[in-house]
Amino acid sequence: MNHLPVLPIVLPLLAGALLLITERAGLSAQRALAAVAMLLQLGVAGLLLQSAATGEVSVYLLGDWPAQIGISLALDRLSALMVATTAVLGSAALLYAGSGWDSRALHFHALFQFQLAGLNGAFLTADLFNLFVFFEVLLIASYGLLLSGGRGPRVRVGFQYVVFNVTASTLFLVALGLLYGLLGVLNMHEMGARIAAAPAAQHGLILAAGGILLVVFGAKAALLPMYLWLPQTYARSPAPVAALFAIMTKLGIYAILRVYTLLFGEDAGPMAGWAADWLLPAGAIALVLASLGAVAASSLRGLAAYLVVGSAATLFIVLGLDAAASTGPGLYYLVHSTFGAAALFLLADLIRRRRGSAGDSLKALVPVPNRGLFGALYLLIAVSLVGLPPLSGFVGKFTLLASMDGAQAAWLWPLILICSLLTLIAMARAGSRLFWKSGSVRGDEDTDAEEAAARPARVELVAVGALVALGIGMSLFANPLLRYGREAAQQVHSTQDYRRAVEAATPRLRSTTPLAPAAQEAP
Numbered sequence: 317m318n319h320l321p322v323l324p325i326v327l328p329l330l331a332g333a334l335l336l337i338t339e340r341a342g343l344s345a346q347r348a349l350a351a352v353a354m355l356l357q358l359g360v361a362g363l364l365l366q367s368a369a370t371g372e373v374s375v376y377l378l379g380d381w382p383a384q385i386g387i388s389l390a391l392d393r394l395s396a397l398m399v400a401t402t403a404v405l406g407s408a409a410l411l412y413a414g415s416g417w418d419s420r421a422l423h424f425h426a427l428f429q430f431q432l433a434g435l436n437g438a439f440l441t442a443d444l445f446n447l448f449v450f451f452e453v454l455l456i457a458s459y460g461l462l463l464s465g466g467r468g469p470r471v472r473v474g475f476q477y478v479v480f481n482v483t484a485s486t487l488f489l490v491a492l493g494l495l496y497g498l499l500g501v502l503n504m505h506e507m508g509a510r511i512a513a514a515p516a517a518q519h520g521l522i523l524a525a526g527g528i529l530l531v532v533f534g535a536k537a538a539l540l541p542m543y544l545w546l547p548q549t550y551a552r553s554p555a556p557v558a559a560l561f562a563i564m565t566k567l568g569i570y571a572i573l574r575v576y577t578l579l580f581g582e583d584a585g586p587m588a589g590w591a592a593d594w595l596l597p598a599g600a601i602a603l604v605l606a607s608l609g610a611v612a613a614s615s616l617r618g619l620a621a622y623l624v625v626g627s628a629a630t631l632f633i634v635l636g637l638d639a640a641a642s643t644g645p646g647l648y649y650l651v652h653s654t655f656g657a658a659a660l661f662l663l664a665d666l667i668r669r670r671r672g673s674a675g676d677s678l679k680a681l682v683p684v685p686n687r688g689l690f691g692a693l694y695l696l697i698a699v700s701l702v703g704l705p706p707l708s709g710f711v712g713k714f715t716l717l718a719s720m721d722g723a724q725a726a727w728l729w730p731l732i733l734i735c736s737l738l739t740l741i742a743m744a745r746a747g748s749r750l751f752w753k754s755g756s757v758r759g760d761e762d763t764d765a766e767e768a769a770a771r772p773a774r775v776e777l778v779a780v781g782a783l784v785a786l787g788i789g790m791s792l793f794a795n796p797l798l799r800y801g802r803e804a805a806q807q808v809h810s811t812q813d814y815r816r817a818v819e820a821a822t823p824r825l826r827s828t829t830p831l832a833p834a835a836q837e838a839p
Contacts, residue, residue: 320367321376321391323360324399324436327353332429339423347414350425354407357432361396361403368396369800371807373817375442380823383442383503390442390818393804394647398439398570401651404786405563405658406432412662412779413556421464421554431457431560438567442818444495444502447571448488451536455481458564461557462549470552477549484535487528494525504578505815512583519587526580530572530591537568538628539595540602547609550621555665558617559658565628566650572635573643573808581811589638596636596724600731602629607738611745616664616676619746620657623701626739627653633728634716640809642719644802649712651797652790656701656709659783663693666776667750678749691751693780698743700787703736708790715798 331353335346367374368391378387410428418424434454441447463474496502498518499510511522535542546565550558576591606626613619627649634646667684668675674682684690696707703709713736720728790797807813 318374321374321389321440325433327356328429328433332426335426343419346425354410357403361400364396365400368393373813375817375821377821377823382823383818383821387446388442389440392807392814394808395439399436402435402563408779408783409556409559411775415773415776417554417556424464427457427460462553473548473552476545480545484532488532491525491528505818508578511579512585533568533571537565538625539632540598543625546625547621551617555662558661562654562658565624566654569631577808577811592636592638595632599629599632599636603735607735610742611738614678620660620664624657640805643805645715645719647801647804648798649716652708652712655783655786656697659697659780662780678746684750687751694747696784702740702743706791708787711791711794
């Protein structure tokens with residue numbers, strides 16, 4: 317059995333446990349151990365991409381139990397892409413945290429690794445119940461990370477975040493109970509076959525359970541109208557945590573794509589593709605509201621949070637199109653927008669901590685120190701997130717628009733282009749106020765803030781610069797990346813390779829032969 321698929325879960329779990337045990341060794345030891353864990357995860361992510369690129373779906377049976385009664389993991393092109401994106405993003409966020417953020421939070425490094433384990437497990441699991449389990453692992457870790465070193469406003473938004481996600485988790489369990497009661501299994505490959513063969517009398521309950529799941533995953537991904545929690549939560553989060561949270565909305569997108577192609581795909585009969593009818597209009601409305609929110613944002617972190625909502629809304633439109641031709645460019649856009657939003661969160665924190673009480677406010681109150689350096693980084697991030705050539709945002713949006721045709725293109729093209737224009741206005745407004753108008757301000761400086769005039773730490777600049785460089789690299793290597801995205805989209809929409817691989821996975825050491833009945837006693 318190939319043990320590679322389980323490593324992205326085992327490595328951060330072991331690292332998190334070791335970090336808890338060795339906390340008394342000091343912060344330097346914690347940082348060194350966390351760095352080694354991230355390097356190993358980056359290496360494993362590269363091996364996963366190499367393995368998945370062949371088109372083979374690798375299945376791992378935990379404990380050598382069969383998939384019907386045990387925990388099964390499945391690695392295909394899509395899951396490998398998401399795990400690799402998480403590893404790269406986690407490395408940048410951890411590097412930034414090493415500048416001092418990790419010293420302000422209790423158990424920061426352990427919680428960080430546990431959240432990575434939950435994310436990777438959710439991307440790799442092949443059954444719905446363990447998707448719920450990994451959701452809870454990453455959410456519990458995120459509660460601690462969000463509230464780390466915070467008071468006042470952060471505690472309030474943290475409480476709202478906890479209540480919101482506990483409610484979503486309860487709904488998740490309700491949906492699982494309904495589906496298990498109707499179908500008798502929670503393995504996604506087998507659930508799809510049973511849904512296709514379900515009697516008409518059960519269709520209503522199956523669709524109800526599917527609708528609850530759509531609400532749960534939509535809540536994770538900030539789908540209209542369940543996105544209201546996200547802007548304040550992300551804006552109030554510690555910078556490295558907010559950067560890592562950029563992948564959490566994409567987890568909701570992934571869950572919808574994975575679950576609804578397997579359960580309600582082309583083979584689901586009269587229930588096939590029903591979710592697309594809801595996702596397309598919801599995504600379109602959310603995109604408009606997110607663009608307006610970005611224009612009205614009063615802080616750079618708030619602007620970044622609305623851009624996260626906007627990128628998720630664009631991906632909901634992709635899911636609503638329900639076509640491999642659009643999903644391929646959508647996956648490219650997913651990776652690009654994740655790195656871009658994370659870079660903007662980190663840059664906003666650099667600016668906030670060097671403007672004293674003005675923070676990252678978009679009012680021209682205090683000049684931005686290191687204006688040339690920060691302004692150049694902001695310009696590259698803005699060009700990428702808006703979708704202007706020649707960076708990766710333009711490649712993603714152009715290929716996505718080019719994949720649309722027919723009546724849908726007639727209204728989606730102007731919608732996306734107008735919302736891109738609003739995003740451009742928001743980014744230009746923020747940039748002009750921070751790096752141009754504030755330069756002419758000659759008011760009193762905030763001398764009480766020790767960090768107001770401090771130069772950024774080298775690791776902070778490396779973290780932000782690495783994410784910006786990734787956006788540039790994605791545009792330079794757009795062709796192979798788009799090709800991988802199209803192949804991943806084709807594989808996830810067809811589902812045949814995935815189903816066959818999980819069905820064919822059999823324990824190698826544990827016997828699955830039923831026990832022979834006891835010999836009957838002679839009368």
